[in-house]
Amino acid sequence: MPNSKYSVEVINLVKSYGSVKAVDNISFYVSKGALFAFLGVNGAGKSTTINIISTILKKDSGKVYVEGFDLDTDAQKIKNEIGIVFQNSVLDQQLTVLQNLTIRTTFYALTREQRKKNIQSIIELLDLKEILHKRIAQLSGGQKRRVDIARAMVHAPRLLILDEPTTGLDPKTRQAVWHLIDKIRRETGMTVFLTTHYLEEAEKASYVIVIDRGHIIEHGLPIDLKTRHSRDYIISYGKVSPTFEKKLKKNKVEFKYDTDRGGYLLYHTNKMKVTNILKKFEKEIKDFEVLKGTMDDAFINITGRKHDHGNE
Amino acid sequence: MEMSKPKKVRVRNHEVFFQLTKRNFLVFTRNKMRMFFTLMVPIIILIIYILFLRSLELSSIREAINSIEGIPPIDDKTLMVFMDSWFLSGNVALCSISISLQTNNLIINDKENGINRDFASAPIHKTVVTFAYMFFNFLITLLLCFCFVCVTFIFLAAMNEFYLNALDVLIIFGVLAFITLNASAFTTLVCSFIDTDATLASVIAVVSACLGFLIGSFMPLSLMPKLMQDIVFFIPGTHATALMRYAYLKSPLEILGNQFNPTQLSILKNQVGYNLIFYIRDMMTSVDLSVDPILQGGAVITPDIQAYITTGFTCGFMGLNFLSRKNTVKTYIK
Numbered sequence: 241m242p243n244s245k246y247s248v249e250v251i252n253l254v255k256s257y258g259s260v261k262a263v264d265n266i267s268f269y270v271s272k273g274a275l276f277a278f279l280g281v282n283g284a285g286k287s288t289t290i291n292i293i294s295t296i297l298k299k300d301s302g303k304v305y306v307e308g309f310d311l312d313t314d315a316q317k318i319k320n321e322i323g324i325v326f327q328n329s330v331l332d333q334q335l336t337v338l339q340n341l342t343i344r345t346t347f348y349a350l351t352r353e354q355r356k357k358n359i360q361s362i363i364e365l366l367d368l369k370e371i372l373h374k375r376i377a378q379l380s381g382g383q384k385r386r387v388d389i390a391r392a393m394v395h396a397p398r399l400l401i402l403d404e405p406t407t408g409l410d411p412k413t414r415q416a417v418w419h420l421i422d423k424i425r426r427e428t429g430m431t432v433f434l435t436t437h438y439l440e441e442a443e444k445a446s447y448v449i450v451i452d453r454g455h456i457i458e459h460g461l462p463i464d465l466k467t468r469h470s471r472d473y474i475i476s477y478g479k480v481s482p483t484f485e486k487k488l489k490k491n492k493v494e495f496k497y498d499t500d501r502g503g504y505l506l507y508h509t510n511k512m513k514v515t516n517i518l519k520k521f522e523k524e525i526k527d528f529e530v531l532k533g534t535m536d537d538a539f540i541n542i543t544g545r546k547h548d549h550g551n552e
Numbered sequence: 553m554e555m556s557k558p559k560k561v562r563v564r565n566h567e568v569f570f571q572l573t574k575r576n577f578l579v580f581t582r583n584k585m586r587m588f589f590t591l592m593v594p595i596i597i598l599i600i601y602i603l604f605l606r607s608l609e610l611s612s613i614r615e616a617i618n619s620i621e622g623i624p625p626i627d628d629k630t631l632m633v634f635m636d637s638w639f640l641s642g643n644v645a646l647c648s649i650s651i652s653l654q655t656n657n658l659i660i661n662d663k664e665n666g667i668n669r670d671f672a673s674a675p676i677h678k679t680v681v682t683f684a685y686m687f688f689n690f691l692i693t694l695l696l697c698f699c700f701v702c703v704t705f706i707f708l709a710a711m712n713e714f715y716l717n718a719l720d721v722l723i724i725f726g727v728l729a730f731i732t733l734n735a736s737a738f739t740t741l742v743c744s745f746i747d748t749d750a751t752l753a754s755v756i757a758v759v760s761a762c763l764g765f766l767i768g769s770f771m772p773l774s775l776m777p778k779l780m781q782d783i784v785f786f787i788p789g790t791h792a793t794a795l796m797r798y799a800y801l802k803s804p805l806e807i808l809g810n811q812f813n814p815t816q817l818s819i820l821k822n823q824v825g826y827n828l829i830f831y832i833r834d835m836m837t838s839v840d841l842s843v844d845p846i847l848q849g850g851a852v853i854t855p856d857i858q859a860y861i862t863t864g865f866t867c868g869f870m871g872l873n874f875l876s877r878k879n880t881v882k883t884y885i886k
Contacts, residue, residue, distance in 0.1 A: 296673055316675050319674055324673050326669055326670075328666050330667045330670040332575065332667070335578055339575075339578065344674075346567050347568060348675065349675070350556060350558055354556035358556055396557045
């Protein structure tokens with residue numbers, strides 16, 4: 241039986257493509273109103289999972305409940321409860337923003353007045369008034385994404401699924417899309433289910449699941465993941481120095497040389513705090529920074545491989 | 553933010569159908585170049601006919617008519633009226649299929665661009681999406697073929713060969729709508745199995761090269777071996793061409809009929825594809841053009857039977873489209 245606390249419940253989900261198991265017996269829950277992030281590199285199984293939740297793809301086995309509805313018996317009801325922003329835009333480039341939204345509202349059992357009201361609300365929420373009569377092909381990447389999100393929300397879904405919503409966008413536009421997601425959550429209380437391979441985006445979520453090769457390999461609050469899998473450290477810029485290394489070993493300071501950044505990463509512990517390290521190696525450490533562990537570090541430690549920001 | 557949620561699960565299918573048809577129509581017609589080049593195909597065939605084939609066809613038709621025993625000599629003017637109407641009607645029937653097939657690149661684009669995922673994730677039926685594609689295809693094909701039929705009328709008028717009366721024109725447009733529906737049902741079914749634009753382009757190339765000959769648009773089917781005539785009998789476009797021939801040739805044949813006796817006229821109708829012949833026996837022997845096909849083991853399929861057969865094909869294709877709706881609205885998980 242589905243739990244009313246959760247927007248999505250996935251239990252022992254399995255999906256294979258031939259001999260490749262894209263999703264291998266995963267289970268997770270998404271609390272209502274949460275910003276839930278599904279983190280993983282391409283091919284990890286993120287899109288397969290959300291396509292199953294979105295009723296587009298058939299699962300091999302397992303149970304999926306969305307907003308209390310069973311995917312096996314109530315797929316049509318689930319479709320009314322979800323809005324999906326696909327990785328690639330599914331808008332008609334030749335049509336205007338308003339035409340795209342108008343056509344999409346008829347896909348749901350709304351009266352004519354309700355449709356008008358919903359479109360009006362979404363125009364106001366996502367600030368679409370100025371581009372309403374422009375063709376999609378004439379819009380910038382950020383504007384297109386805004387309309388994509390509007391399209392997914394025309395029927396006031398309870399769950400908004402965003403499949404890598406910022407992939408391919410410039411940093412400024414990515415930021416704008418994130419402002420928009422925050423605004424939607426603030427004003428609608430909608431549950432947002434996000435897939436991403438941008439680690440800094442996952443950091444904004446209220447809960448993160450890391451998926452790799454069809455398996456959930458870690459989950460928790462972003463801060464917990466960072467605490468568990470990354471450590472704060474000092475970076476001491478400079479060339480490789482065997483004497484310095486010898487001294488570090490002698491004092492039992494964990495370190496490694498990062499050739500990319502051109503410096504030693506010195507990990508502090510309870511015994512050897514930042515100030516102690518700096519004091520002890522006053523002569524050797526000339527130029528330094530004290531850095532907090534990032535989701536990048538956590539990801540590398542969780543998956544055991546370096547993340548290349550979605551360029552796989 | 554105040555927004556309304558769908559109260560029921562079921563959407564109004566007729567409204568979705570109308571909106572999707574409108575969407576398909578708008579998406580297709582916004583691309584003016586696509587519209588232009590789609591219409592250009594039959595017009596180019598017409599230009600090639602005028603420049604190169606007309607004189608060649610004239611001698612073939614004269615030979616075919618002269619082979620009928622006891623035929624009186626026919627003047628070139630009458631022959632031209634008959635021949636031009638014959639060719640134009642075949643070209644109109646062919647363009648109902650080729651335009652319909654090209655128009656369906658919208659279905660393929662929707663598959664390739666992933667727009668189908670939007671339909672698949674919404675609470676709408678695949679059957680509605682499929683039939684909206686088919687109806688849109690029917691409207692566009694009809695519109696473009698209508699334009700081409702007008703071009704054929706202008707050509708006939710310019711050649712001083714326009715002998716069609718108001719009833720003929722009405723019949724032509726009626727037959728056009730009828731065979732376009734058949735073509736749309738057929739090509740939508742074909743395109744349900746095509747997933748990429750490249751494959752569609754190959755299919756269009758093959759169809760453009762072969763279909764004109766197979767359905768009797770470019771040459772009378774009576775010139776084919778009996779077995780081949782039996783095979784092409786099962787191509788729906790064959791009957792569509794014959795029906796369009798009936799519409800275009802009704803009046804020209806009446807003019808010719810004044811110079812022929814009923815037997816001669818019947819042989820002529822059987823030879824030029826106005827009637828179709830289905831050979832029941834002696835399929836492996838060749839056709840003797842000077843002898844009535846009925847005497848050579850052929851069953852005459854007159855326009856009324858052709859219309860029944862076309863209706864049967866149309867209904868059959870619609871049923872198959874229903875069964876193939878999952879292919880039509882196939883989604884790709886990228």
